Structures are given as C-alpha cells and as structure tokens.
Amino acid sequence: MAKSVTKRSEVEIVSQLAVSGERMIERLRRKSFLPERRKELHLRFGIAEVAAMLGCSTNRIRQAEEDGRLPSPAFDEAGRRLGYDVAAMLRMREVLGASPRRADGDEPAIIAVQNFKGGVGKSTVTTHLAHYLAIQGYRVLVVDCDSQATTTTLFGFNPHFDVERDQTLYPYLSIDPTQADLLYAVQPTPWPNVDLIPSCLELFDVEYELAAAGSDGQNVLAARFRKLKQGLRDLARSYDVVILDPPPALGTISLAVMQAANALIVPLAATTPDFCSTVQFLSMMDQVLAQLEQAGISVDYGFVRLLCSRHDTSNPSESMVIRIMEEAFGASLLPVAVLDSAEISHASLRMMTVFELNKPIGTARTHKRCKQNLEEALGQVEQLLRRGWHRAHPALEDLADVA
Template identity: 75%
Template sequence: MGDSHSIVSQIGDLAQSGEKMIERLRRKAFLPDSRKGLNVRFGIAEAAQLLGCSTNRIRMAEDDGRLPAAPAGENGRRIGYNVDELLHMREVLDALPHRGPDDVPSMIAVQNFKGGVGKSTVTTHLAHYFAVQGYRVLVVDCDSQATTTTLFGFNPHFNISREETLYPYLSIDPTQADLLYAVKNTPWPNVDLIPSNLELFDVEYELAAAGADGSSILAARFRKLKQGLMDLARNYDVVILDPPPALGTISLAVMQAANALLVPMAATTPDFCSTVQFLNMMDQVIAQLVEAGIEIDYNFVRLICSKFDANDPSHTMLRAIMEQTFGAALLPVPILESAEISHAALRMMTVYELEKPIGTPRTHKRCKANLDEAMGQIEQLVRAGWGRVEPSSEEEVLHAPA
C-alpha cells in the first residue's frame, strides 16, 4: 500500500519539476518581466495590401505630414511598420474594418471535445489574424488548462490568480458584478485577454453542487456570462471564446454566450468520429437548454480541418469524407500542418508574431499565406453577419461573365 502511495506522490514532483522547466522556457522565450514584446514589422507593400490601398497613397500621406515619416533603421533604410503604426495608418487613411454601431459583435466559440485538434492554436492565430486586419479583439480563456493564456505570454501558475479569471464573476458567491476587472492588455495593442488558470475549475464544482438543487442557478449563471460578455463586447468587433474541451457547466455557458461556432478537427478517423459525437452531444444539449428556456442562436456554424498534411494520402481521404459529410459547413481551406506553427509554439508565439522565418523563408511564406486564407474565411463570415459583402477585386470585375 505504501508503495502505491509513493507512486501517486510522484505526480506532485513531476508537476513541480514541470513548472520549473516552464519557467526556464519562459525566461528564454520572453523578456525578463515574463511579458512578451511584439516586434513584428510590415513592409510598405504588405501594409498597402492590408489597408487595401496603393503604396503611393501611404507615401503621399507621409510626404504631406498626415502620417509620420516611415520608420528607418540605423543605416537609414526603411525597417517596416510595427502593429501600432499600422493601426495609426488605418485610422488616418480611413481603413479601419470596425463594425458599425448597430452591428452585433461577433462572439465565436472555438470548440471540440476532442483534445489535440489545435483548439488553442486556432484561437490564438485567429485573434492575431483579426488584429493584423485592424479589428478590436477580445479573447476569453474559459479553459482551466489555460493554453491560450500561456500562448499570450502569461504563466497561469505564477502570473494569474483565481481572482483575475472568470471565477469571481461566475462563482456561487460572486465578488465581481461585471467582467471589466478581468481584462488584460496583451502585447498586441488591439487584442485584450481574459486569462484563465487551474482554479477556474472550482466554478465547475460549485455549480455542479448548486445545480443538484435544481437548474435555476445554472440557468442564471448561463445568462450572467452572456450578459457580462455582451456588455464588454461593446468595445470590440470580435470576441473569441476558448471553452474547456468537455461538456461541463462552463462549456455550456460559453456555448450559450456565443453567437457563432467554429469546430476545429484534425484529419484522422478518431478525430472525425469524436467530432461527430461532439455534434451529437451538442445537438441534444441545445435541445435541453432550449426546453429550459435558455436561447441559443448562431450566425454561423463551421468546421475547419486543422493540421492538414496534403502529402499524406490518409489526410486527403479523410478530407474527402469530411466534405461529403459536412458539405458547405466545412470551410474549404484547411489549416495546413506546418513546421513554422510548431516552431512558433515552442517559443510560445503564433506565426503572426514572428519577426523573421524560423525555418526556410519559403516554408514561412507558404504557412502565413495559408493561415491568412484559412482565417480570412472566418473574417468573411463575420462581415457577412454585419451585412458587409466584400467588394470584388478589379480583376474579378474585369473577367466576370457579362
């Protein structure tokens, strides 16, 4: 008996040495204060493409003083614009993609109960994609595993206390009346984060215990999360929710607070089967929630294939099966498996944060182009929800059938 106890006590030792190693990695990856800096820059051609204008228009605005002179390095050559400068440029040249005052903020839950599908990777890349495009973004980490919080440069164990998560707002004895207390700045000037840590899981216990006396407490909590997020969302265009990968109370509250659902899935048979199970469960649960008087309504529900390797025949076969099964609900462009994404994750970054390629420039370029296209599909859905149809490019207009 003593033996098995000592084996179990190893778990604590493993956790402790793991935490120490995370700190070492963090010190290597981050600045001394354990907050990441954002050093990514955009050349004038890329800036013009992002703003949908000509490089000439940017140069003219710099010449006539509407924009500051282009930043230059020590040798006098242009060094490209940082994200702050890019946002200022959007403001001056009237190229901010913000929603209109009557448009409802898009609140996207990124959910699948299967682990390892890249849920947090999709969440953070989506947030940074929207940031580069000039949107105001709020990311809400609702998962006590806190991977998204970590990817944003916070250590959930050392930097984040329970009082800084959703806990004080959602607990049975709440100490906060709104969610403003939890919003943190990130290295991105137009992305904020509500972080998470392991103690957020206490909410599950509390609500499960309270729910045993009847579901009215749960229903009130569900409405409370939605209300709190809607109040906060007034200052944002897009809110991205990362729920726990399990059918618990928090997960259900998040699914109810969202107005769009994105389901990432990897191209393997077990992932396909478990995603079908997830959709089945969601269907049943939504029916029960509606019966209990809790509304759920989505502007869009889409599946996205993540970690797709075009050179793997089994991936290609499964992708065909997904297309046949899910039809138009499956986004046409998958997120390709790329060493660049894994290399960036090792540094606790997304590809959008890299100053320069980690692998070959070609790999980096291909990966970024794919991410832009994959995430751009979601941006189009968000804009369609606001009644914005993207203007056709000149090319399309010229070659359109009469």
C-alpha cells in the same frame, strides 16, 4: 506491505512531475521573453506589405507622411525604412479610412471555438485567429474559459505564476460572486488591439461549486448561463470580435460558452478518430441545445462552421478523411484547411503564433507557405464576420457560402 509503499511513492511522483513541469514552463518563458520576462511584439511591416493590407498605394502612404497626417517613418543608418509596427499600422488604417471595424449598429461577433475532444488545435486556432484579425485591424477580446490555460500561455502569461483565480472568470461565475461585470478580468496583451481574459487551474473551482449546488442546481446553472452571456455582450460593445476558448469537455463552463456565443467554429483534425468524435460532439450539442431551449435559454448562431485545423497533405489517409468530411458536412466545412506545418510547432514552442514571428524559424519557404495558408484559412472566418455586417468582399463570398 511493500506494495503500499510503492503505491505511495508513485502517487508522490505526480506532485513532483507537476512541480518540475511548472519550473520548465517558467524556464521556457524566461528564455522566450528576455530581458523583462514579459512578452513583447517585435513585428515590423514594410511599406509595400502595409499598402497591400490596406488596399492602397505606397504613394498614398508617403503622401500622408509628407503632409503630416501620419508621423514620419523611422530610418536606419543606411537610410532604409525600419518598417511599421502594429500600432503604426492601426493608426494608418484610421487616417486612410481603411479600418474594417464594425459599424455602431452591427452586432459584435462572439465566436466559440468549440469541440469536446482535446488535441484538435482549439487553442492554436483561437490564438492564430485573434492575431490574424488583429493584423487586419479588428478590435479583439479573447476569453480563455479553459482551466488548462493553453491560450493564456500562448499570450505570454504563465498561468501558474502570473494569473490568480480572481483574475479569471471565477469571481463572476462562482456561487458567491464578488464581481458584477467582467471588466475586472480584462488584461492587455502585447497586441495593441487584442485584450485577454486569462485562465488558470483554479477556474475549475466553478465546475465543483455548480456541481454541488444541490436541489436548486438547475436554477443556479440557468442563472450562470444567462449571466455569462450578458457579461460578454456588455464587454463586446468595445470590440469587433470576442473569441471564446472553452474546455474540451461537456461541463458547466462549456455549456455556458455554447449558449453565450452567437457564432461557432468547430476545429477538427483530418483523422478518423477526430471525425468520429466531432460527429458525437455535434449530436450531443444538438441534444443540449434542445434542452436549453426547453429551459427557456435561447441560443442563436449567425454561423456554424467546421474548420479542419490540422491536415498533412502528404498523408493519403488524411486526404481520404478530408473527402469524407466534405461529403458529410458539405458547405458547413470551410474549404481551406489549416495545413500541418513545422512553423506552427516552432512558434508554439516559443509561446507564440506564426503571426508574431518577425522572421522564419525554419526555412523561409516553409514560413511563407504556412503564413499564406493560415491567412487563407482564417480569412474564411473573417468573411463570415464581414458578411454578418453586410460588408463581405464579393470575390470571397464563395469561401463562406451557406449550404
């Protein structure tokens, strides 16, 4: 008798832990996003930094400000420039002809950041890639397809309080859909050129519904696969890049994402378990893609690359795993790994990416090293995109070369 009482009380603890955890998330959010509890972007770039990103001289920027093509810069009381925010930099790209946007005839990139193993940095790669591309001037849509909603949280939304099921993919993918396209779900973010389709726990209802579809289940699944692909392609016309963050499991939504994408990035950490599980993922994916083809669902990728998403260079065992990955995957493994850094962890604690930090959280040296590494690692993906549009930078071609 005593055993059953103990069992019930332990089960009740699960609910208590969930409530307590949700309260803590809200406290962290309030602390991070004061005063209005909404995430804001406070990034400022100096004129030399902006000139380097645009590939022009500072004199060209000053000249455009003097002749009225660009607004006059703001100054502080000491007469120093306050710097340019992201919106100002995007305008500068347009005026000075330095926008990297795809041409009208170029196909938008729809990238799935996918691995069936959790803890490989999938959401970290997704959000940092989105913000990196935003700084470069691309129009980006991020679609959080994971009911755990980590990416949604990193964009400043609390999935427990701010996001309802009808704001996710659910009304579009459910058995009884209430939406004919995905425009209803697109939310602005603090970044002027990045939008988000958020997620929340109730998105998982799609998995339940489709699993219970009965004898006609295969036809329903195939219809949903085609529907997500079409919906994303329709939305992608307004963007350069769409980044999909699917669940870390082989489920209905993951399969739908797999066939809706036209490019694939597989993140994995530099550990033996991650390497082994990723090999299993690739093997399983190979089988699934073959089955999709047999079912008449076409899948085609402009590129498939693996990205080491976490590597501690001071750890000899991880360096050995990197060498194993290089031998196994060849040129399909992007050569520059994302290095393990306290700055990424510090930013995540504040529900931010390193690219959103206006100043270092740790030491200036750590921040600079981390940001440079992220720019180099994610720049490899940018080169793959640009090469698909036949505009890759010749000096960086080798970073994205095909085996």
